[in-house]
Amino acid sequence: MAAETKTDRRVLKTRKAIMAAFLELFLEKEFEHITVLDISERADVNRGTVYLHYMDKFDLLDQCIGEHLEGLAAFCGLHVLSTESVTPVSELKRVFDFFQTNFPFFSALLAKKQTTLFREQLLAFVSSNLRQKLDAQVSRPEVDNELNAQFMASAFVGIVEWWILHGMPHTSLYMAEQLHLLLNRNGIYTSKGMNREGTH
Amino acid sequence: MAAETKTDRRVLKTRKAIMAAFLELFLEKEFEHITVLDISERADVNRGTVYLHYMDKFDLLDQCIGEHLEGLAAFCGLHVLSTESVTPVSELKRVFDFFQTNFPFFSALLAKKQTTLFREQLLAFVSSNLRQKLDAQVSRPEVDNELNAQFMASAFVGIVEWWILHGMPHTSLYMAEQLHLLLNRNGIYTSKGMNREGTH
């Protein structure tokens, strides 16, 4: 794993303040109109200090997204999940719950055709997590985990995107159930169902 | 005015954090049981940093009281008060309101026979403010403003102390009215005679 050097208390506080300030501003105005000065003032930090930690405001946005994804992982306990099924409804529900609680952020993110940036990260994240889980399972030799992960992740991200852009018209539980149905109905391999059909 | 040297952003943030942490702890445990380590941890600040700004926790308490008194002054606008009457009911009410909003702090302060420390500061503060106001008024030669201020301040502090220690059994308005009556009934000089209104 990464060295994970113990970081000074000051940098932690500063990063936290900057992130919080940026997030606030991001929910208030258009990203393009947010200025580094805005951020530094809101965070009560010298403007130069921002550049000390982030390349520019795009990097800031990147890392902000990154932290949210980490939050997603933590919230869902994706890593330490039991090995039974790839996507039990209860777990899927937790995922949708997470997006629900952070709705303002993700909504703003998707709304402004900044979309690509975010979709890429989310897709990569989900795909990677799925892949990890698939590999950990007893896998059937004929299933390409790489492709499987990519397939499921794409579908998943698409559903989430639709859900958010439409203002979350359904409950997280409903979404979880539907997604679960869709995944299984399309013959995606899960170690629980065993009901797969031939890869075509 | 005082030089009021512009202070670095860091010291302001640090002082604020330490004060907030101390105040929290003060409302949670006995002052004697609060440790400097407690404070520094709660404030997310190095222990040494506390000593960089305060002599010890007693000094911290002192300054905490001081800030509250400054807050009182700001809240009541005592300094910039109109010159009409020393103690119009409306102003007295603001004072009691202030103590009410900061009840937990003052209550804790008075409850623990640390009393003397606080009473002294409060008395000095009130007395000084009153004195200032009396001097600014057209004073009658036969009245000793010094004595007058001391007298009124003592009575005032006593009333406040009673009010807080008894759990604020009356509204701030009621207290203000009563105090106003008491002050006037005892023949304390106020420019009541000049009770003209509308000069404002």
Next chain:
DNA sequence: TGGGTGTTGTTGAATATTGAACATTCCCCA
């Protein structure tokens, strides 16, 4: 009673943050 434990102030060197300046680029509007 004595030792272990935790608290207190105080150091010194390492590091992060600050404020101020700078040249450059961006972009609004006259």
Next chain:
DNA sequence: TGGGGAATGTTCAATATTCAACAACACCCA
């Protein structure tokens, strides 16, 4: 369309904060 005022990155010396260590002391309890 050009100019002027903001915003951008970057630098520097000054300063505040950090971490780790220290000796001295207080307190508790075995």
